[in-house]
Amino acid sequence: xxxxPQVQTRHPRPLSxxxxxxxxxxxxxxxxxxxxxxxxxxxxxxxxxxxxVALTREPEQYDLFVWVVSGPLxxxxxFGFVWALxxxxxxxxxxxxxxxxYGFKVPTANKTGVLVVTLSVLLAIGVFVFAHMEAGVGAxx
Amino acid sequence: MKLETPLHRxxxxxxxxxxxxxxxxxxxxxxxxxxxxxxxxxxxxHLIGAQQVMVLSFFQHPLNMALMGLxxxxxxxxxxxGLQVVIEDYVHTEGTKILLLLLARGMGWLIGATALIALFSxx
Ligand code: HEM
Numbered sequence: 001x002x003x004x005p006q007v008q009t010r011h012p013r014p015l016s017x018x019x020x021x022x023x024x025x026x027x028x029x030x031x032x033x034x035x036x037x038x039x040x041x042x043x044x045x046x047x048x049x050x051x052x053v054a055l056t057r058e059p060e061q062y063d064l065f066v067w068v069v070s071g072p073l074x075x076x077x078x079f080g081f082v083w084a085l086x087x088x089x090x091x092x093x094x095x096x097x098x099x100x101x102y103g104f105k106v107p108t109a110n111k112t113g114v115l116v117v118t119l120s121v122l123l124a125i126g127v128f129v130f131a132h133m134e135a136g137v138g139a140x141x
Numbered sequence: 142m143k144l145e146t147p148l149h150r151x152x153x154x155x156x157x158x159x160x161x162x163x164x165x166x167x168x169x170x171x172x173x174x175x176x177x178x179x180x181x182x183x184x185x186x187h188l189i190g191a192q193q194v195m196v197l198s199f200f201q202h203p204l205n206m207a208l209m210g211l212x213x214x215x216x217x218x219x220x221x222x223g224l225q226v227v228i229e230d231y232v233h234t235e236g237t238k239i240l241l242l243l244l245a246r247g248m249g250w251l252i253g254a255t256a257l258i259a260l261f262s263x264x
Contacts, residue, residue: 035227042220042248048213049252052259055197062193089178092171099168127186135190 026113027106033117034091037084044081083124090116090123163222170219177212184209200263210260217253221246 022028047069054065068074094112097103103112143150154160184205188196200206224245232238 038220038223039227041216042224045213045216045220045252049256049259052200052209052213052256055193055200056259056262059193085178085182089175093175096168096171096175127182130186131189134186 026110030091030094030113030116033087034095037088037091040080040084041088044084047077047081079124079128082127083120086123086127087116087120090120163225167219167222167226170215170222173211173215174219177208177215180208181212197263200260206260206263210257213253213256213260217249217256220252221249224249 051065054062069078094103094116097112098109103109152160157163184199188199191199200209225242228238228241228245232241
């Protein structure tokens, strides 16, 4: 009779593959990151809506928004948002190219994956360096 | 042996009864968001450090107001479609799933409507 899989063996093995079992190929990492950044930007849209509303209100209301986004926590959130948007945009273009049938070979998909990650980080850093040069440290947006 | 009825096959709507509609809308909004997001990035960089009145006058320009409105519209529609997939992938209890799907839609409408009303009120 076959061994009962419920009984612990000397070297217990996962009964069904779980996340921690897999290697992390570039394509898998970028796929999951696309999802995480998608959800992240969704939350970020609230920030943009707040910005637009604050613009229509009294100066105190707008100053409050500027104060929150230019504070340390605000800047960390903003950097995350900028990077997430950059990644999702670039990787989204990668997705749309796949949908049209381009870049599906594994070596190509790996290369474009590394490219998207690299470019998104550079883009986010570039935006922040530009922002701080434009506005002076501590007062962007 | 085919278990699918000829009518079902010819309707082409599949198991979810909505065919490729969701997939297609996700792609159309994504494609629209490529130029719109690049424009949004340009707008924000352009406005960094600007006073409230200057930002306001930027959005009062009809082209900028239209582009910002389109960006928020495409983004919120795309967001609701995207979050729907994530929820359907991870949540398998019917009640919680329906609740979260409604929440995602509600957030989409709330963010979209708030942004559009704020924009229009700038005129
Ligand atoms: C601007 C606000 C945006 C928000 C809130 C947003 C949000 C999301 C979310 C939540 C998903 C679902 C992720 C998943 O199913 O794993 C998604 C998917 C997707 N997004 Fe976005 N996104 C935005 C912008 C963009 C842009 C600029 C592009 C550029 C092409 C894009 C392309 C895509 C594509 C192609 C998918 C489908 C991916 C798949 O089927 O696995 N998105 N988005």
